[in-house]
Amino acid sequence: MIDTTTDIRAGERAPLVLAHTGYHDVTEKVAGIVENKAPKWWLPAFLAAGGLATVCGGMICYLIATGVGVWGLNHPVGWAWDITNFVFWVGIGHAGTLISAILFLLRQKWRTSINRAAEAMTLFAVACAGIFPGIHVGRVWRAYYLAPIPNSNGIWPNFRSPLLWDVFAVGSYATVSLMFWYVGLIPDLATMRDRAKGKVRQIAYGFFALGWRGSNRQWRNYEMAYLLLAGLSTPLVLSVHTVVSFDFATSNVPGWHATIFPPYFVAGAVFGGFAMVLNLLIPLRKLFGLHALITNRHLENMAKVILAMCCIIGYAYSMEFFTAWYSGSPFEKFVFFNTRMHGWIAWAFWTMIFCNVVSPQLFWFKRFRQNPYTIFIVALFVNIGMWFERFVIIVSSLSRDFLISSWDQFHPTWVDILTFVGSFGVFLSLFLLFIRFVPMVAMSEVKGVIDVHPKASEPLHSEAMEVVK
Amino acid sequence: MSQFPIGSRATEAMRVAKKQAASAGLYGIMAQFGSADALLHAAETVRDAGYKKFDVYSPFPIHGMDDAMGLKRSLLGWIVLSGGITGLLTAIGLQWYAALFDYPLITAGKPVTGFAAFIPFVPVAFELMILFSAFAAVGGMLMLNGLPAWYHPTLKRDSFARASDDGFFLVIEADDNRFDVDVTKRLLEDHGGRGIELLED
Numbered sequence: 211m212i213d214t215t216t217d218i219r220a221g222e223r224a225p226l227v228l229a230h231t232g233y234h235d236v237t238e239k240v241a242g243i244v245e246n247k248a249p250k251w252w253l254p255a256f257l258a259a260g261g262l263a264t265v266c267g268g269m270i271c272y273l274i275a276t277g278v279g280v281w282g283l284n285h286p287v288g289w290a291w292d293i294t295n296f297v298f299w300v301g302i303g304h305a306g307t308l309i310s311a312i313l314f315l316l317r318q319k320w321r322t323s324i325n326r327a328a329e330a331m332t333l334f335a336v337a338c339a340g341i342f343p344g345i346h347v348g349r350v351w352r353a354y355y356l357a358p359i360p361n362s363n364g365i366w367p368n369f370r371s372p373l374l375w376d377v378f379a380v381g382s383y384a385t386v387s388l389m390f391w392y393v394g395l396i397p398d399l400a401t402m403r404d405r406a407k408g409k410v411r412q413i414a415y416g417f418f419a420l421g422w423r424g425s426n427r428q429w430r431n432y433e434m435a436y437l438l439l440a441g442l443s444t445p446l447v448l449s450v451h452t453v454v455s456f457d458f459a460t461s462n463v464p465g466w467h468a469t470i471f472p473p474y475f476v477a478g479a480v481f482g483g484f485a486m487v488l489n490l491l492i493p494l495r496k497l498f499g500l501h502a503l504i505t506n507r508h509l510e511n512m513a514k515v516i517l518a519m520c521c522i523i524g525y526a527y528s529m530e531f532f533t534a535w536y537s538g539s540p541f542e543k544f545v546f547f548n549t550r551m552h553g554w555i556a557w558a559f560w561t562m563i564f565c566n567v568v569s570p571q572l573f574w575f576k577r578f579r580q581n582p583y584t585i586f587i588v589a590l591f592v593n594i595g596m597w598f599e600r601f602v603i604i605v606s607s608l609s610r611d612f613l614i615s616s617w618d619q620f621h622p623t624w625v626d627i628l629t630f631v632g633s634f635g636v637f638l639s640l641f642l643l644f645i646r647f648v649p650m651v652a653m654s655e656v657k658g659v660i661d662v663h664p665k666a667s668e669p670l671h672s673e674a675m676e677v678v679k
Numbered sequence: 680m681s682q683f684p685i686g687s688r689a690t691e692a693m694r695v696a697k698k699q700a701a702s703a704g705l706y707g708i709m710a711q712f713g714s715a716d717a718l719l720h721a722a723e724t725v726r727d728a729g730y731k732k733f734d735v736y737s738p739f740p741i742h743g744m745d746d747a748m749g750l751k752r753s754l755l756g757w758i759v760l761s762g763g764i765t766g767l768l769t770a771i772g773l774q775w776y777a778a779l780f781d782y783p784l785i786t787a788g789k790p791v792t793g794f795a796a797f798i799p800f801v802p803v804a805f806e807l808m809i810l811f812s813a814f815a816a817v818g819g820m821l822m823l824n825g826l827p828a829w830y831h832p833t834l835k836r837d838s839f840a841r842a843s844d845d846g847f848f849l850v851i852e853a854d855d856n857r858f859d860v861d862v863t864k865r866l867l868e869d870h871g872g873r874g875i876e877l878l879e880d
Contacts, residue, residue, distance in 0.1 A: 233738060233845035358773060366777035370786050370799040378803045382810040389817045397843065401738070404840035420827035423834060424842050426722075426748055428824045429740035434753040435820035439813060442759075446809045453802055657845075658739035 215507035216580050228502040233657045236503070240398075240651045241405055243498050248646060251497065256642045262635020269629040270341070274350050280625045287608045287620040292346040294600040295630050297454055298482070299339035299637075300380065301475075301596060304447050305483020306332025307387060310394070311443035314436075320511060322655035323503045326398075327494070328487050329391040330648070334640040335486070336384045338633045343376070372456035379453035386446055390439045393432075396422050397654035424654075451476045458603065464541040465550075465607035468533060474526035481519035481566070482596035484512050485589035490641065492586045494650070503651055506580055513579035516592060520570035523599075527567065541612055549610045550602060554619050558598050559606070565595025706832035706880040707733075707852040708863050709839070710872025715741045717871050718847040722747040724870045725851060730863075732855035736833065736848040755819050762815025763808050770807035774800040832878040850878065 213228060273280055283290055306328040313321040344353055356377045360366045367374050399419035406412040422428065455471035488509065495504045534546040550559040569591040572578040579585065605620050644650065712718040715737060722735050726749045735744060745752075775797070778784060783791040790796045821827070833839050833850060842848050849872065851863050864875055 237738075237844045358777060360777070360782065364782050365784060366782055368784060368786055369774045369778045369803060370789055372802075375802040375806075378806040382806040382813075385810060386813040389813055393817055393820070397738075401843040404843045416829065420821070421829045421831060421834070422826065422843075423831055423839075424736050424738060425734040426737070426741070426744045427734050427750065428826075429737070430745055430750055431753045431755055431820050431823040433740050434755040435816045438755065438759050438816045442809050442812050442816065446806070449802070449805060449809075453806075456802070654739045 213501060213506045215505040216510055228505060231502050231660060233660065236651075236653050236656050236660070237401060237405075239500070239503065240649045240653050240656075241402060243645065244402065244647060244649060245405065245407075249497065252642065252646065256639060256646075259635050259638035259642055262632050263639045264632075264635070265628055266341075266632025266636050269625050269632055270345055272625060273345055273629070278346065278348050280623060282621050282623045282626055284618050284620065286611055286616050286618060287605055289346075289604050289608060290620045291601070291622055291626045291630055292342045293457075294597065294604055295633060296339050296342040297475075297600040297604075298597045299335045299342075299633070300383075300454060301451065301479035301600075302483045302486045302593075303332040303335040303339065303383070303387070304451060304476070304479035305487050306330070306335075307383075307390075307443050307447040308480050308483065309487070310390060311440040311447065314440040315444060319659045320508055322652055322659055323505075324487065324491060324508055324512075324651075325655070326391075326394065326648075326652040327491060327645075327650050329387065329394065330641065330644045330650070331483075331487060331490060332387050333384070333391060334637050334644070335483075336380070336387060337640065338637050340380065340384065341633060341636070343380075372453060372460050375453045376457055379450045383446060383450045386439070386443055390443055393435060393439060394652055394655070395648065396420060396432075397424060398649045398652060400424065401653055402649065448476055451479045458607075463607045463611055464539070465530075465534075465545040465603065467542075468530060470526055470529055470533070474523065474530075477519050477522040477526065478596060478599060481516060481523055482593060484515050484519070485592035485596070488512055488516075488585055488589040489593060492582050492589075494645065496582075498645075498650075500651070503656060506582075509582055509585055510579050513573045513585050513588075516570050516589070517573040517579070520567060520573075520592075524567040527563070545607055545610055549606045553606070553610065555602060555606045555609070559602050562595050562598040562602055565591040566599060569595070704880045705853040705860075706878040707850045707854075707858075708860070708867065709833065709836070709848055709850045709876045709878050710867040711838070711841075711874040712847040712849065712871055713873070715847060718849060719744060719747050721849050721867070721870050721872065725849065725866070728866060729857050730851055730855050732852040732858075734850055734852075736839070736842040736846075736850065738843055738845060753823065755816065755823060758819035758823075759812050759815045762819075763812035765815075766808040766811025767804055769811065770804040771797070771800060774803060832880055836876060836878065838874060838876065853880075 215228070281290070281292065283292075306325075309321050309328040310325040310332075313325075344350065347353060347355075355361065355367065356374070358367055358369075358374075396419060399415050400422040403412065403415040403419045406415050452472035452475065455475035458466035459468055459471040461467060491504060492509065495501060531546050534542040537543075549555060569588050572584060572588055578588075609619055610617055710721075712721055718735055718737060719741060722733075722744060725733050726747065733748070735741075735748065737744075778800075779791055779796055785791060789799065833842070833848070839846075839848065849867065851858060851867070857863075860877070867875055
């Protein structure tokens with residue numbers, strides 16, 4: 211099949227999926243991935259990811275058994291890789307919600323091919339994000355202190371603290387994302403149920419499909435629920451990273467105390483998240499031959515989003531410098547013009563600039579943003595860059611605060627490193643399980659936007675089906 | 680005849696037919712259509728013929744089907760609105776009780792009385808409003824749809840498996856006042872329905 215979705219023809223809309231893709235083709239292609247035997251690479255990939263996840267689990271046990279001293283934290287750097295990883299993973303989640311909710315409200319129908327996988331990515335990224343604030347509190351068995359219940363002195367958690375806002379924001383976000391994902395899944399689970407062979411599959415898919423039968427009296431409420439969930443998720447996702455940025459912005463630490471943080475963090479989250487979607491979908495598209503559903507146009511559109519976000523955060527970076535200079539505050543100026551630009555952490559700062567601001571500029575050129583390989587590499591750079599962004603913000607500011615005598619640097623320990631690397635194992639093993647057991651493309655949504663010629667493909671199909679029967 | 684005191688002869692006949700259908704354990708008649716468009720037109724025809732208890736089944740929602748079936752707008756919006764208000768009030772109440780009433784904790788010199796004391800409560804109030812609304816959206820959708828329901832007469836049919844793949848079905852229920860096995864069947868056949876089946880309850 212020749213992909214013509216990126217050709218520009220005057221007065222014509224690009225097709226959302228490749229031509230001659232009928233309803234049944236979509237079902238066969240997508241459900242087939244789950245029903246057929248796992249491809250050869252799946253089990254080794256899952257074992258490798260599972261191994262990494264085990265490393266993460268081991269590091270967490272070691273941390274809990276020993277104490278947070280096993281990390282490289284010191285005074286004044288009390289937050290380092292833990293919170294960097296938290297913000298990194300939460301941010302990645304945001305692209306999934308953006309694709310599923312905001313693009314839905316904007317009637318961007320091309321989202322249907324990629325929203326399921328992107329939403330799953332959101333869930334797993336938020337699960338990874340949840341690990342780090344959970345374990346960095348020191349006495350993990352007291353994590354229930356985060357919940358709004360009074361302690362033995364009758365004192366409640368501080369509702370004026372952005373850290374408590376964060377608990378509510380991330381908690382709501384994880385819950386709503388899960389519900390949104392599941393609601394989107396129900397019709398596809400019904401498809402899996404109706405095709406299932408073997409008792410276990412029939413019962414499992416049948417149970418989770420909740421008896422869905424695709425009647426219009428159901429679709430009516432379903433579509434309304436989906437629209438409302440999209441409408442609710444949109445302000446939610448914007449609020450989540452806003453609240454995450456409040457963790458920093460409401461303090462007076464130089465380099466954190468900035469009103470630009472909420473929009474800047476949200477743009478950065480979308481930026482990093484789209485990069486992760488591309489890093490996952492480009493290999494999957496190739497491995498499962500999903501070129502008819504995830505077309506070059508999908509990749510190009512995402513590359514364009516990355517380019518737009520790159521410009522926004524490039525602007526935010528320069529604005530931070532301007533504000534520091536314009537504030538006249540020596541501490542603010544020092545963090546930006548000294549510590550970050552050529553202090554001990556400058557290598558991380560310049561890595562961030564190269565990855566986030568320079569490398570996506572390739573997408574101004576058609577040949578780069580239409581080539582899956584360059585898109586993949588740039589997306590990889592963006593992911594690296596976005597991790598470094600959080601690292602630079604958190605650690606550079608803490609390491610050089612107001613009192614020179616308390617300055618220190620941060621060096622990660624092997625536990626820091628392995629916990630972070632292991633969190634990728636958690637993420638990837640969840641994602642590999644997802645593609646094995648759940649339809650990774652939203653079939654019912656794709657079918658709704660397919661342009662099937664009623665005369666050309668439908669009767670033909672029905673007859674073909676009769677013959678098969 | 681005397682057991683039906685009100686109504687014309689025609690409605691009496693219908694009641695008898697309905698009773699027979701019910702006694703035969705009939706749920707309804709199912710017909711398959713070739714495309715979403717064909718189903719839409721069939722739904723319009725069935726609606727115009729005066730049927731009320733019928734439903735169409737498709738692998739994806741069909742634009743304009745609500746009008747074609749004569750259905751009103753979903754009530755879900757109101758359920759979600761009440762969920763949102765509940766969440767908002769819960770959050771404000773919780774924070775007021777914890778931080779201003781039960782144990783007024785002064786942090787960073789912020790006021791603990793008056794309107795200004797409530798300003799830091801905005802983020803949590805917002806998040807809980809969204810959370811409760813989302814619960815209402817999902818719970819309300821399932822409730823309005825009668826889910827979970829792991830049994831339905833249509834689901835017993837092997838041919839119906841295509842409703843979640845590429846098939847378009849219309850089912851008229853035997854409960855409908857206008858239902859008559861032969862008349863209803865002919866109506867569906869005349870408007871492009873194929874593979875007509877009687878569904879047992």
